[in-house]
Amino acid sequence: MSIENVVFKKIIKHCDDRGFFAEVLRDDDYLLSHFGQLSWSTSYPDVIKAFHYHKEQDDLWFFPSGNTQVVLYDLREHSVTKGKxxxxxxxxxxxxxxxxPKGVAHGYRVLGEKPAILVYCTTKSYNPSQPDEKRIPWDNKVIGFDWTTKHR
Structure with a gap:
């Protein structure tokens, strides 16, 4: 069962001999209730950026370069997927x-040999005097996620 209100959308690439074009987000996707900020970040190979969550904003993530393992953990008290x-x-x-969605802890690990680029939208702009960002250690025992790659 997927975590309640999380939406995963495949991106369709239209390729030709010049390159490709892709629509990442459209207003008629109806994914954001309100647009606040667009941000861009780069993380290097083997970096783990985890965990944090928001009480007031939703995030919409897109990695156009590099590859990542993204982990979500539902902290919401009244969610049917709490603890998932x-x-x-x-x-x-x-x-x-x-x-x-707000209330879902999230983080990621960069996979492979190249940096990962994250482009993301939020429903609220960042306020440095009152940041809507609560941190949880990457190795939190309650979440209990094993970040190691399994070799066969």
Whole structure:
């Protein structure tokens, strides 16, 4: 069962001999109730950026370059999926967007040999005097996620 209100959307690439074009987000996708900010971040190979969550904003993530393992954990008290973990593999090998509702802890690990670029939208702009960002350690025992790659 997927975490309640999380939306995962595959991105369709239209390719020709010049390159490709892709619509990442459209207003008629109806994923954001309100647009606040568009941000861009780069993380280097093997970096883990986890975990944090928001009380007031939703996030919409897209990794146009590099590859990542994204982990979500539902912290919402009244959610039917409270305590559930979901894992998504996102990046240039699996172009997609991920809507992360407020109250869902999220983080990612960069996979492979190249940096990952994250482009994301939020429903509220960042306020440095009152940041809507609550941090949880990447190795939190309650979440209990094992970030190691399994070798066969």
């Amino acid at each position: 973990t979901n894992v998504y593999y996102m990046g240039e090998n699996n172009p997609s967007i991920l809507l992360i």
